[in-house]
Amino acid sequence: MTGAIQAQLNAKAVAADVLNDTMTLKGLVDVKVSSALPSAGIFVGNASNIAAGVAMSGDVTIDNTGATAIGSAKVTSSMLAGAVDARR
Numbered sequence: 001m002t003g004a005i006q007a008q009l010n011a012k013a014v015a016a017d018v019l020n021d022t023m024t025l026k027g028l029v030d031v032k033v034s035s036a037l038p039s040a041g042i043f044v045g046n047a048s049n050i051a052a053g054v055a056m057s058g059d060v061t062i063d064n065t066g067a068t069a070i071g072s073a074k075v076t077s078s079m080l081a082g083a084v085d086a087r088r
Helices: 003-020 022-028
Strands: 041-045 051-055 060-062 068-070
Antiparallel strands (some): 041 051, 060 068
C-alpha cells in the first residue's frame, strides 16, 4: 500500500470516528481568535467566517484608543438637509 493510499484511509477512518463520536470532533477542532492585532486594527469576519485583523478604511478612521473620526468633507450639509434643526 502506498503512502498516499494509507493517508486517505487514515483520513476516512478519522472522518468516520468524528461522525460517530462528537467528543472526537471537539478534540480535533480548537479554533480560537488570535489576540495579536496591529495597532488601531479591528477584527472583521472574512469570507470564510474567520475573524481577521484589518485596518479600518474609507470615510471613518480609528486610532489605537478606539476613538473614531469621520474624514474631512465626508459629510456635507446637503447630506443633512432636513435632518438637523437649523436653530441648533
